[in-house]
Every structure is written in C-alpha cells, then in structure tokens.
Amino acid sequence: MAPKLLLINGPNLNLLGTREPHIYGYTTLSDVESLAATQAAASGASLASYQSNHEGGIVDRIHAARDEKVSWIIINPGAYTHTSVAIRDALIGVNIPFIEVHVSNVHARESFRHHSYFSDKAVATVVGLGTYGYTAAVGFCLLKEKEKEEKEAAAAAAAEKVA
Numbered sequence: 001m002a003p004k005l006l007l008i009n010g011p012n013l014n015l016l017g018t019r020e021p022h023i024y025g026y027t028t029l030s031d032v033e034s035l036a037a038t039q040a041a042a043s044g045a046s047l048a049s050y051q052s053n054h055e056g057g058i059v060d061r062i063h064a065a066r067d068e069k070v071s072w073i074i075i076n077p078g079a080y081t082h083t084s085v086a087i088r089d090a091l092i093g094v095n096i097p098f099i100e101v102h103v104s105n106v107h108a109r110e111s112f113r114h115h116s117y118f119s120d121k122a123v124a125t126v127v128g129l130g131t132y133g134y135t136a137a138v139g140f141c142l143l144k145e146k147e148k149e150e151k152e153a154a155a156a157a158a159a160e161k162v163a
C-alpha cells in the first residue's frame with residue numbers, strides 16, 4: 001500500500017506568508033502544502049493537509065487519521081505546542097509516528113515557547129529551518145517508508161528461499 005502522510009498545521013499558520021514575515025518568512029501555507037504533496041507524490045506516496053485554529057478540530061483530524069491508516073503525521077501545532085495536553089494525548093492515542101515542525105527557532109524566542117508538549121513523544125523535531133522544515137520532515141518520512149519497504153521485500157525474498 002502506498003504510504004499516506006498527513007500534514008497538520010495549528011492556529012495562525014493559515015497566515016503564513018503575511019504573519020510576522022521577519023520570523024516566519026514569506027512562503028504561504030498553500031505553497032507549503034502543495035510542495036509537500038508534490039514531494040510525496042514523486043516518491044509514490046500521498047499527502048493530505050489540514051489546518052485549524054481550533055484544538056478540537058485538530059484532535060478529531062488526528063483520530064480520523066487512524067481509520068485512514070496514515071503512516072506518518074507531520075505537525076506544527078503552533079501555539080498549542082506550549083499548551084495542549086489534548087493534542088498530545090490524541091497523537092499518543094492513535095499511535096501514529098509523528099514529526100514536530102516549527103518554522104522559527106522556538107528555543108531562541110520567549111521562554112514560554114521553550115517547552116513543548118510534543119517533543120518527548122515525537123520521532124523528531126525540526127525547528128528554525130523556516131518552511132524548509134516541512135520539506136525536511138516529509139523527506140525523512142519518505143526515507144523511513146522506503147527503508148521499511150526494502151526490509152519487507154528482503155524478508156519476503158528470504159522466506160521464499162526457505163520454502
């Protein structure tokens with residue numbers, strides 16, 4: 001089955017490109033989403049995108065990802081990074097590996113941005129690479145899926161040899 005990736009962006013990230021461009025740059029969310037979908041498609045994977053300014057909407061989208069058999073979630077929880085036990089619990093609850101992305105280097109900003117409810121459960125955290133952080137995260141997920149596929153193919157070939 002072709003790998004399925006889900007890109008989730010939290011509150012205010014719909015304003016990417018116009019919001020504090022000295023911090024978040026000029027690339028829009030729709031640029032980010034279409035680039036990520038193209039990147040996934042080039043490797044035979046699919047990528048769906050979701051953005052919400054509401055915590056419950058993000059929780060519901062994460063729950064739906066389990067039914068959709070999503071292999072990886074890439075999430076920028078925005079300000080919910082620093083507050084949301086509910087989104088953390090949803091990600092743990094569905095047991096889908098996830099990458100946490102922040103456009104800005106949160107560690108070089110106000111101290112309330114230094115704590116994340118996600119980093120200790122994320123496979124990886126990407127901070128401060130601008131919107132390239134999304135590209136890096138998608139590339140990593142695609143690499144891991146390719147490695148998994150190669151491992152499965154090698155195991156199947158070995159099993160065939162024994163039979």
Ligand SMILES: O=C1C[C@@](O)(C(=O)O)C[C@@H](O)[C@@H]1O
Pocket residue numbers: 011012013076077078079080081101102103104105106113
């Ligand atoms: O909304 C955001 C964006 C952010 O997640 C980032 O991508 O750098 C960092 C958060 O602290 C902030 O609330």
